[in-house]
Amino acid sequence: MxxxxxxxxxxxxxxxxxxxxxxxxxxxxxxxxxxxxxxxxxxxxxxxxxxxxxxxxxxxxxxxIDRRRSSREDLDLVLFSTLVLLIIILGTVWIMGNLAVRMHTYPM
Amino acid sequence: MKRAPSHSYPGLNLGRRHESAHKATEVVTFGFWVFLMSDLVYFGLMFAIYITMIDAQAGGPGPHELFDLKSVFAQTMILLTSSLTVGLAMLALKYNLPRSRIVLWFGVTLVLGLSFLVLEIRDFMAMAEKGGIPQRSGFLSAFYGLVPLHGLHVSVGCLWLIVLGIQLRVFGLTDLLMSRVVRLALFWHFLDLIWIGIITIVYFGGLTYG
Structure with a gap:
């Protein structure tokens, strides 16, 4: 008790x-x-x-969420999802930003 | 029989005292994490669209005319506090406190969740009065695609709280219900994480770059 x-x-x-x-x-x-x-x-x-x-x-x-060995698999899941997320967000912002510059809607 | 380790999935574990519930929870909790992460990717897409749309205001009202930081501050405080109370409900469950204590923390969380929604809807109405409606510009479409999506999640969380509260009253603390409470707490904490992204990117980011 x-x-x-x-x-x-x-x-x-x-x-x-x-x-x-x-x-x-x-x-x-x-x-x-x-x-x-x-x-x-x-x-x-x-x-x-x-x-x-x-x-x-x-x-x-x-x-x-921490680095405890027993929750390692789930931590892997979280980290992998974060990786996918970063690729999606950074990739979108990069490509669309670059497009905007080339279309002259952004000041260089 | 092999005993389940006392800490085998992220989030608060039920632990050895609730051995059978703990084992049943382990697998479904992992599945629930997979759902949360796919939901995170969905939110991430909406964030990406918002970031690319910040400048697409088409001469309509922008962040400076539309955003009310006082209300956003109140919403942040409310949601953060509700994240604590849902955690306390979870602890009350884990340490076999009287059921009334669990229902109390559930009730507080529900009230906080509903107040959050009321403030958010008042914000949207104030925005609409200033001409900030979804079809006005790409920026506003992206805003209304993202922030109300989070609000919708909070509404679903509130509904879940009500249903689970009733189930706890009717069936008592069965293994199945305990594992559902674990998932509800995860879901609620997850919504608070998304909200931090929203205040940082949508509100402050919008005000800085919009």
Whole structure:
């Protein structure tokens, strides 16, 4: 019973840490946007890096994805899907962006 | 009989205390991850379309006239908190807390999910009043293809919460229902991940590059 409640506390703490971390990152993103405005690329770079950090925090603390050997197969699935996703997104943006430049709808 | 390892699939595991439910959950959870990942690829396509369409505003209203960051901030907070409460529901289940506790966290999650949807629909209505309707420009078509798709997922999640809540009341904590709660929690966390992509790419990205 004691060991159980100990484990319960630990797993609950894990969720609360994940929540606290995500909360801080979200507040930071909106604070940056509010203070500096959202016009410049530098600000956007900071915002997207914080977004990426929050993705990782939630994957680890909420979805419990990590490098534990027993969940390796599923981690492979997630990584492979991410690879497919990156190829789709980056490929689309690259090709369509290049097309737009050649059609002169974008300034060079 | 070989015992299932205590941690055998991503996401919170039911563990040894629910041995039979744990084993039954392992395979279906893997299948559910395959579904989530294919859903992720679908969302990824919509993101890619949105990124290529950011400039295609055809003289219509753009991100600066249409997006309301205060409302987006509120929606983000609500969805993030609901991700925590669905996790707490899952923990209540795992550690055999009274069923009322599970139903309580389910209820809180449902209320948060519905408030998220109300705010989102109010945003869409405000956008439509300013002339931001899907057929106005490629940018708006891409926006309405992506953000309401996420909203639709949240609606389905809410419906799932209601159905599962009723099933828990009627049937009690059977193995099948426990494994369904695990999948619902995964689905809900996944929606929160997609939402981070939406605020970063659709809202902030739109405001920066649109």
């Amino acid at each position: 004691d060991k159980r409640s100990e484990m319960h506390r630990r797993e609950r703490r894990r969720y609360v840490i994940g929540y606290g971390g995500s909360l801080l990152l979200t507040l930071a993103v909106f604070l940056i946007a509010y203070t500096y405005g959202i016009e410049t690329k530098g600000v956007y770079l900071a915002i997207s890096l914080l977004g990426l950090a929050q993705l990782i925090v939630q994957l680890v603390y909420f979805l419990h």
